[in-house]
Amino acid sequence: xxxxxxxxxxxxxxxxxxxGDPWRLEFDESLVPNSPxxxxxxxxxxxxxxxxxxxxxxxxxxNRVMVVFHMRLMDGKGVxxxxxxxxxxxxCSDAPMEKPSITSENIDILLENLVEKIRIKCYxxxxxxxxxxxxxxxxxxxxxxxxxEACLAGICTQx
Numbered sequence: 001x002x003x004x005x006x007x008x009x010x011x012x013x014x015x016x017x018x019x020g021d022p023w024r025l026e027f028d029e030s031l032v033p034n035s036p037x038x039x040x041x042x043x044x045x046x047x048x049x050x051x052x053x054x055x056x057x058x059x060x061x062x063n064r065v066m067v068v069f070h071m072r073l074m075d076g077k078g079v080x081x082x083x084x085x086x087x088x089x090x091x092c093s094d095a096p097m098e099k100p101s102i103t104s105e106n107i108d109i110l111l112e113n114l115v116e117k118i119r120i121k122c123y124x125x126x127x128x129x130x131x132x133x134x135x136x137x138x139x140x141x142x143x144x145x146x147x148x149e150a151c152l153a154g155i156c157t158q159x
Contacts, residue, residue, distance in 0.1 A: 003027055006082070009108055013115045014078070018123060023078035028070075031083040033155040036070045041121040043069040044155060047110055047134045049100030053089035061137035062087060065100045066150035069114055073122040080114065085150035097149055106134045 007025050014023040036042045045067050052059040066085045071078065086097035102110070109132045119125040145151035 005104060006107055006111070009104075009111050010080070010114075013111050014118070017078075017115070017118065018125075019076065021073065021076050021078050023080065023118070026079065026081050028081040028083055031068050031070055031081055033066075033068045033150075033153055039074065040070045040072045041117075043071065043114060043117040043121075045069070045110055045113060045131075047084075047100075047102055047106050048137045048139075049084075049102040049106070050137070051087050051089075051098045051100060053092060053095055053098060055092045055095050056089060058089055058091055060087075060089075060141070061139050062100070062143070062148075063134075063136045063139050064143050064148065064150070064156055065102070066155055067110055068155070069117070071114075071118055071122060073118075078118065078122065080118070085148070085153070085155075087144075087149065088147050090144050090147050095147075103135070109134050 010025040047065045047067055048063040049065040050059055050061050068083045069080055071080045084100050086099055088097045089095035113131050116129055148156055150156035
């Protein structure tokens with residue numbers, strides 16, 4: 001995941017949150033879905049991405065890429081921790097879990113929806129805006145739960 005791109009889009013979107021509270025985005029592979037730390041709020045969203053196997057070079061698209069956000073506003077400072085769940089190649093044995101490559105457009109959509117959640121959960125504002133749906137990819141094969149980190153964690157929308 002191109003983290004500078006995520007951070008840049010996030011800062012643009014959090015710029016207009018009320019009170020000018022500073023927010024920062026952190027990537028955290030240790031986030032546990034459905035177990036935010038006390039005082040933290042959770043938001044889980046499905047997106048789509050491409051994956052590439054570092055073992056054989058095969059790549060594949062997926063419309064079932066789960067992204068978990070844990071957020072907290074404390075003393076006028078906001079923090080969001082992010083974890084995008086990985087997948088591995090179904091062709092290789094012992095294939096490593098690969099990080100998703102999410103398009104700029106879908107990063108923008110994910111973060112717009114996230115900021116909407118921050119408004120609701122941290123500032124108690126609800127503008128009643130519906131979620132912007134992600135732009136899906138042309139996926140030819142079915143989702144493979146045994147190769148999906150989010151399925152293995154029990155949070156994939158497939159299950």
